[in-house]
Amino acid sequence: MSASPTLVARTGSFFHRYANPGRFLKLGARIQPWLTWTALLFTLAGLGWGLFYSPADWQQGDSVRIMYVHVPAAILASGGYAALAVCGLLSLVWRHPLADLAAVEIGPVGACITALCLATGSLWGKPMWGTWWVWDARLTSVLVLFFLYLGHIALIRAFDDPQRGYRAAAILALAGAVDLPIIKFSVQWWNTLHQPDSITLTGAPTMSSSMLWPLALSMVGISLGFAAIVVARLRAAVMESRIRSILSSPRRRGGSA
Amino acid sequence: MTRKSRRLWLIIACIACLGAAAALMLRAFSSDIVFFVTPSQVETKPPPADRTVRLGGMVVAGSVKREKHGETPVARFDVTDGQAAVTVRYEGILPDLFREGQSVVAVGSMQKDGFVASEVLAKHDETYMPKEVAEALKKSGKWDPRFGPPPSAASWNSMTVQDAKKDLSGKNSAASNPAQTPASAPAPAAN
Numbered sequence: 001m002s003a004s005p006t007l008v009a010r011t012g013s014f015f016h017r018y019a020n021p022g023r024f025l026k027l028g029a030r031i032q033p034w035l036t037w038t039a040l041l042f043t044l045a046g047l048g049w050g051l052f053y054s055p056a057d058w059q060q061g062d063s064v065r066i067m068y069v070h071v072p073a074a075i076l077a078s079g080g081y082a083a084l085a086v087c088g089l090l091s092l093v094w095r096h097p098l099a100d101l102a103a104v105e106i107g108p109v110g111a112c113i114t115a116l117c118l119a120t121g122s123l124w125g126k127p128m129w130g131t132w133w134v135w136d137a138r139l140t141s142v143l144v145l146f147f148l149y150l151g152h153i154a155l156i157r158a159f160d161d162p163q164r165g166y167r168a169a170a171i172l173a174l175a176g177a178v179d180l181p182i183i184k185f186s187v188q189w190w191n192t193l194h195q196p197d198s199i200t201l202t203g204a205p206t207m208s209s210s211m212l213w214p215l216a217l218s219m220v221g222i223s224l225g226f227a228a229i230v231v232a233r234l235r236a237a238v239m240e241s242r243i244r245s246i247l248s249s250p251r252r253r254g255g256s257a
Numbered sequence: 258m259t260r261k262s263r264r265l266w267l268i269i270a271c272i273a274c275l276g277a278a279a280a281l282m283l284r285a286f287s288s289d290i291v292f293f294v295t296p297s298q299v300e301t302k303p304p305p306a307d308r309t310v311r312l313g314g315m316v317v318a319g320s321v322k323r324e325k326h327g328e329t330p331v332a333r334f335d336v337t338d339g340q341a342a343v344t345v346r347y348e349g350i351l352p353d354l355f356r357e358g359q360s361v362v363a364v365g366s367m368q369k370d371g372f373v374a375s376e377v378l379a380k381h382d383e384t385y386m387p388k389e390v391a392e393a394l395k396k397s398g399k400w401d402p403r404f405g406p407p408p409s410a411a412s413w414n415s416m417t418v419q420d421a422k423k424d425l426s427g428k429n430s431a432a433s434n435p436a437q438t439p440a441s442a443p444a445p446a447a448n
Contacts, residue, residue: 058391
């Protein structure tokens with residue numbers, strides 16, 4: 001235990017140095033245009049290439065183009081929840097105020113992208129599998145993720161004292177993170193209707209490079225877009241909390257009275 | 258600082274317990290989480306005729322027989338997992354992706370004369386391939402979609418028609434990928 005406090009302290013000071021709200025506002029204002037414009041550029045390039053110029057699949061035909069939206073949405077659905085879990089850890093251990101605000105702002109964006117993933121998957125499933133929905137392990141675990149997002153959104157706003165909401169939501173975010181490995185490995189652990197991953201860390205992708213490139217572009221673009229939306233929301237939230245604290249500060253009250 | 262590290266360890270312990278609990282639960286319910294059973298499972302332990310099961314496997318090449326009873330199309334085909342094969346009878350329109358060598362999931366029940374499906378779902382694999390590549394691979398004789406999944410994507414470039422002409426004589430054996438064996442497995446047990 002002797003080594004751990006210094007490590008914990010160091011991690012804490014690292015986050016405090018780079019993520020204190022004032023610094024974040026300055027940094028956010030600088031990177032926001034870059035994030036937004038590169039996100040738009042990559043998304044438009046990736047989706048344009050994928051939807052209009054990439055080849056059709058030999059057996060799925062043009063339906064395969066749903067992939068260029070579905071796969072980035074699915075990855076960001078899990079990634080967004082992982083970010084929520086990290087925020088929960090920062091909030092519970094280091095009581096980081098920015099982590100709480102970030103958790104409030106990531107939730108709805110993540111829920112939307114999860115809904116997009118489920119909707120596009122359903123639209124893809126009907127022509128290919130012959131059904132809108134099945135209760136296999138992959139689909140069910142992603143639906144559970146969607147409900148976890150909804151629960152987090154509701155819980156973090158459910159208390160009059162926001163600190164209690166942050167606390168409860170952080171615990172939910174950490175507990176719900178158990179679902180992430182289940183989603184990832186569901187297609188390997190059990191037999192499912194959903195096919196296994198085409199792109200893995202260990203093996204070569206089982207996808208033609210003429211489809212892989214537009215997919216990679218739209219994946220980068222939509223991820224940057226997710227980040228841009230979260231940063232914009234977070235900046236607005238930090239400014240809002242500052243304005244609130246100025247409005248409710250005793251000096252101001254004294255002055256106006 | 259000690260309070261912070263205590264909180265961190267507490268959280269790590271909680272997550273570990275929760276993860277272990279989830280893992281044990283999923284292990285215990287593992288047989289219910291699987292989406293389909295395989296033909297060899299059905300063969301060794303046939304489910305009761307009144308129970309709906311989902312049977313998954315690959316459509317055996319050459320086993321598909323399509324008939325028409327009045328207006329409704331009736332299809333019979335064998336589904337295999339490489340070890341056993343079950344004959345499936347299905348009344349209705351098959352999904353577009355249905356073909357010999359394709360993985361399918363048939364929803365229905367095991368009757369005396371084979372599996373009677375009320376619904377057939379097509380399962381596609383994780384390979385995404387342009388039409389031209391598929392044509393080239395088929396033409397080069399290195400892959401027949403009826404006998405299993407295509408070769409790995411890294412080898413497609415060297416397997417196109419032009420190259421295939423050169424080494425058709427020499428490396429033809431490279432085409433017999435491992436998946437070919439289960440698909441061409443012996444004919445299913447009659448009935």
